[in-house]
Amino acid sequence: MATKANPTAIEFIAETGAEVLTESETLNFYAHDVYQRGADLLAVVRPKDKDELSAAIAATTAQNIPVIPRGGGMSYTGGYTTDKAGSVLFDLAAMDRILEINETDMTVTVEAGCTWAKLYETLAPKGLRTPFWGTLSGLKASIGGGMSQNCLFWGSGRYGTAAQSCIAMEVVLADGTVLKTGANFTRPYGPDLTGLFLADTGALGMKATITLRMIPEAEAHGYASFTFEKHEDILAAMGAIERSGVSTECFGFDPSLNAIRMQRDSLGSDAKALGQMMKKQGSVWGALKEGAKVVAAGRDFMDEAKFSLHVLTEARIQAAADDDLERARKIALDNGATETENTIPKIIRANPFGPLNSMLGPQGERWAPVHGLLPHSRAIACYDAILALFEQHREEMDQHGIFTGILVSAVSGSGAIIEPCLYWPDASNPVHEATIESAHFAKLPTLDRNSAAWELTQKLKQALVDLFHDQGAAHLQIGRTYRYRDSLDPAADSLLQDLKKTVDPKGLMNPGSLGL
Template sequence: MASIATLGHNNLAPLLGCGVETLTDSASLDFYAHDVFERGAEPLAVVRPHNKQELARAMAAVAASGMVAIPRGGGMSYTGGITSPHPNAVLFDLAAMDRIVAISEADMTVTVEAGCTWAKLYEALKPLGLRTPMWGTLSGLYATVGGGMSQNCIFWGSTRYGMGVNSCVSMDVVLADGTILNTGAKFARSYGPDLTGLFCGDTGALGIKAEITLRLVPEAKAHGYASFLFETHAEVMTALATIERAGVATECFGFDPKLNAIRMKRDSLATDAKQLVGMMKAQGSVFKALKEGVKVVAAGRSFLSDAKFSLHILTEGRNQPSADADLVEACAIAKANGGTETDNTIPKIVRANPFVAPNSVLGPQGERWAPVHGLLPHSRAVECYDAIEAFFDKHREEMDALGVHTGTLFSAVGGAGAIIEPCIYWPDARNPWIEHLVEDAHLSKLPPGENNAAAHALMWKLKKGLVDLFFEHGAGHFQIARTYRYMDSLDPAARALLSGLKRQLDPENRMNPGALGL
């Protein structure tokens, strides 16, 4: 496979002459060099195709000019998936490819361009009473369907339906030479070898998603909500695992005491009041809206002030009795594992406002944020959490001295296990992409942040240590990109197969080199 250092002559003329919108001004190049977490090498150009034909034409021009391609969806990556370590890269911004191409109520499928956001797709399907099974990430206001297929993703619907890629039927993918490849029938994924699956979770190493077909399910007509507090992580993670296995929740997630404390500092009743309108509209009747609204305001967030673990459960059904029946069973499981029921403010508000501005990319005092996650089978989750806590305790004195702190989120993934996501918060200057993402009103309340080399270095040490820790515990990952040790986790035969596939599709290693460890 060709070395990136020796590739081509970086001639932009063919790209600039191919009729596709291309940015080369210094301000744009600097802006696109960033993701949520870091700055990569400045790209040579940023291409903004408006359809798959333009995408293919621009990709062919890039390949002919000796450059490499970095695909970018919503820009929400924090694992090096859209930032290049190489200076001869052209970044493909797919935000302009955001059309919903076709909705088939007869076949229960929807086809979208890769730049369509999860929020846009959800709103388009809502009047039809439909949605995709996994219907978005918490960052879905910006995060795209194409990014979700490339990086894999979870959250809305994931406790019942699993990962985002499970909802995918087929794709049109643009390969390194500009060829448009269709992975199979747009109505059924299971027809011969799963070619669609080859491009799921590839972090753009095998091709750039152009169009994606997803299956549809009926939107729920009724919902149930519950929250519980637990004394120990073993109790809450056992409850989470049992609820997922029972199949009674569509979302089941929680926070450790430190992340609960961060939410207490960051979120306020003013924030709740802003989101309350959405929650009340979702109740279906004026009386119920007022009743639930009063409950939320009365509850506030005081129930999170105790140093305990929290678990939040959401159920849904075709009618209220079915949603309630699932909730009763989920609550019984939580109580049987040591949970004490508390106000269900959080699940009500997040479900009614699923796609909000990603203000949480900064901590409550403007700290920078670096999540590191692992997907583990339920049988190994408690042991891994113990190891994470021991790891942080080992570095506690240094963390305290530099103002670095953590909080951990966990969530159930249907048919796969549990996500454990420790988040590192450290004092540092924010970057242009973060300032673009965070709402101006929220940003104005935070200190600007200053460069902090010592805290930044410690963050990197902690992040790398967590990546190695998860590897040692056999964890899987989403957003693999250039951060997680994916190739190390494969046996030799699997590595050879994947490397051979990469050589077949991208013999000169021009497609997001380094992603997946390729």
């Protein structure tokens, strides 16, 4: 669409008042996610509020230009990297206000660009938080992105994924319509309209505001770590702990990922973070003791040749947190565990939204996780299949310097996440440089582009995606990577396509995402 007042598409969008970026370096940066680069963008739009977002989307799609939502930029599944050149990407980071904290109704409403870290830090002085309260990437990851992609970690062992803490949203549709999903104090009210737009990867609409439940922050905590000889045992223990309902977080690493963590982490920052947490809890002496323990333990407290499991509990009083921890301890020991120093869960809880330096491997290697969510009854068989896949490709992986590590985590009411991570020698991209701490990035080796390793990584990643599909896994952060529609029965797929046509008849809202 062009008029005398709007001779170009970009000027027409800019008339809405939203900031429009068109510099080539900026567009190149926004074309990347953590994993790869998408097609060239026409422009990047940075709206400041819901009204600018609505107007700018309408102005863009009126010209038949696709629109792509971007939250904190932490996607590695093609959540916002499109194959349609000439799209307009909407960076929602400027929409980061906390709009209302309602302590009577125990709800909080935020703009979509608000990060998990900002929300947590704002609620903490009030002794409040959301049930699910963020990802490990929460320093950058946004709440709108968390609702679109669904995500897990903080609180997932008891409260499930991000979507389960959401009550209502305001979503901007492809024509600029602002749709409010349900009541702001309960979900659902009638059919769950909020649920339609949760975990949609931005394929149905862009989140503008999100209302979440709040709960009192825990006053007491427990921490324990265990090692296991076999993956069958750690998965069995993790499943039993999740079913018992005693943990708020329960996660583990295979021996390779243990070794990677030990190479990468900093003792000084570990001790400092732990000391800060203890001081917040009112114990200066405790801060000194815990910080000294970290330094004294060094990197020898964890047997890197074994699987490790880490359990966190919380409650209103310490006796309750300790009782939950004791129940988790018994389960772990009954499944063949040996208890070890609980440094890792303490450090992570002390600094829940730490710097995102693990985006590259300890020697600057590229990193790509691929995950599946499975019921506990199928977790061991899936893990076996992953090991068999890696063994099948061992020789060529070794040839190209590709190595792996596997993370596992419990998700309340859903089962187990199994997340094999691929590491390969290759050049970093602009998202890595912009996200990793500059001092840490400067210490990493600068690797050259490695086309052969990249091609094999692509092959392995697709093989893992297909493996998880064959195992019947579900996924978070579906993006353009996982085979979501292949998992639907025909009637469900038809309903999904009808819904897409209703809210986005021209197919301009993040086309390709969710397989639509």
